Amino acid sequence: MRVLVVRHISLWWSFFTNTLTRDMEFKANFIGSLIVDAVYYGAHYFFFNIIFSYVDTLGIFTSADVRIFLVITFIADTVYMMFFSGNLFNLNKLIVSGDLDFALIKPVNGQFIVSFRYVKSYAIVSLTILGLLLSSLISQNPHDISILNLILFFFSFILGQTIWYSLDFMIGCLTFWFKNFTVGGWLGHELFKFAERPDSIYTGILRKSLFSILPMALISSVPARLLIYGPGWNFLYWQIFVSVIFLLLTRIVWKAGIKKYESASS
């Protein structure tokens, strides 16, 4: 098991250096991507600042809490972009064009290759800035944010990413059955919009769905809750359960998908 983990980390590092080499060939694109990120995150931050100029709280989230939540959402988005988004957005194209052949022919788990092959290296810069911003907000937050909160947050954040990846991956795999499902990439993107708002604003069936079938509330709201308010074991256990189930489902869907794979004629 340890050997397997080391091998996959080493492979991921090779994917990273390989894509970084490519990204640095195109300076303008590299810098432009940083600007796009800054504008995107800035617009969201500004939007919530306007909301809090009219109200004091959103559910249990105060203005200071929402700022932390927002930065966590941005970090979740950036980490997702860095590791998975480019890969999964292209899954449809890989399957339709038959280029998936080159991933399946390698002596490495095919799901690992299609999920991690491209790393958006420029995201490191955004991630560093957002990390510093989160540290600053944590130090200014009126709640007592302990080391335990930080550890739980970190763990919960990884689980959130696992859930998001699993959901997006399974949507991408639908191409195996529907032959062309470009809308899948956008579907994942649109679903994330539910994660960009604090879970406390959702009620009723929508809230239940966002914690179960479409567990977008588990991506950034739950990590934010654990960071700000400390141990919320029920949230954490549920997050662990959902991420394990979703991850197992990706394996089932992937294996069934490659059985259906028709490649493309030469």
Next chain:
Amino acid sequence: MSIQVNNISKEFKIFKREAGLKGAVKSFFNRKYEIFHALKSISLDINEGEIIGILGENGAGKTTLIKAMVGLLHPTSGSIFIDGFSPWERKNNFLKTVSIVMGQKNQLWWDIPASESFLLNQKIYQIPEKQFKSTLDEMLDLLDVRDKVNVQVRRLSLGERMKMEIISALLHRPKIVFLDEPTIGLDVTSQSRIREFITKHNEQYGTTFLLTSHYMNDIQALCKRVFIIHKGEGLYDGDFETLVKKINPKRRLQFEFSSNLKSLNVEKLINKPNVSINDQCLTAELPDNEMMDFLNQLFELDTPASFSFEELPVEETMKSFFANPEKFISKL
């Protein structure tokens, strides 16, 4: 490492609709499918170290067969075993021993030099540093692309790119290599270089090559044995030379008369099909069993200034075969 293909069939469900907007609307609500039989009960045994040509027209099923053998496609029925492995189980130990090159697809990244992709493959296939360097050095020299290895792939010519693709596919020294039209679109020099390379690699490492190509020169130069697929069915499995002879047993005779043709009675000879005269030279394309009689008749008429025999171009023979394979099936 032997390959055993036992009765494999592959069916695809294909969506059919009428042309035009009306057809699109109709099929949106009532989609019709039909089953396309890409492979029909194909059986094939390939020995270690063989170079075998897989021939067939476009859409005959060559690529489907290759993709099934390499584990990319699951056959509808039948089985394939490669050194005891079932390809679609996709075991890493199996995948380390095979490789595929597709002439119409690139696996190298366009924006970076091929050397970067080679390094990545070294990691993926866990190739020891010493072996990686020696194999790469050897192949760069044999394919004459050493000065191009650090140039971005998109700046390479088609021939150079294909050579890099081949290097990338062979770096881990696979035991079986599937080459799907590796020389397509290349100039004659590059084609020839790739053919020489394949021959040397096969001799040196005993690598098994399965080759599809529409260039009969590739097949003639590399493959003693060919397997022909027609509409998904195996038509012929055997020696290529024998096949060519079966399809077209004729040879071409060039006979140059020494006497003036006007003084000779050549009318009865040139009335035969496949016989023509141009100036003093007669050309005849006849099967061996008719050739000697015909030649005797020529000798009776005149002493030749010169005469020669030559085999008919393989390209033409195979072209006539693929134009109407049914006509030749009984001969095979």
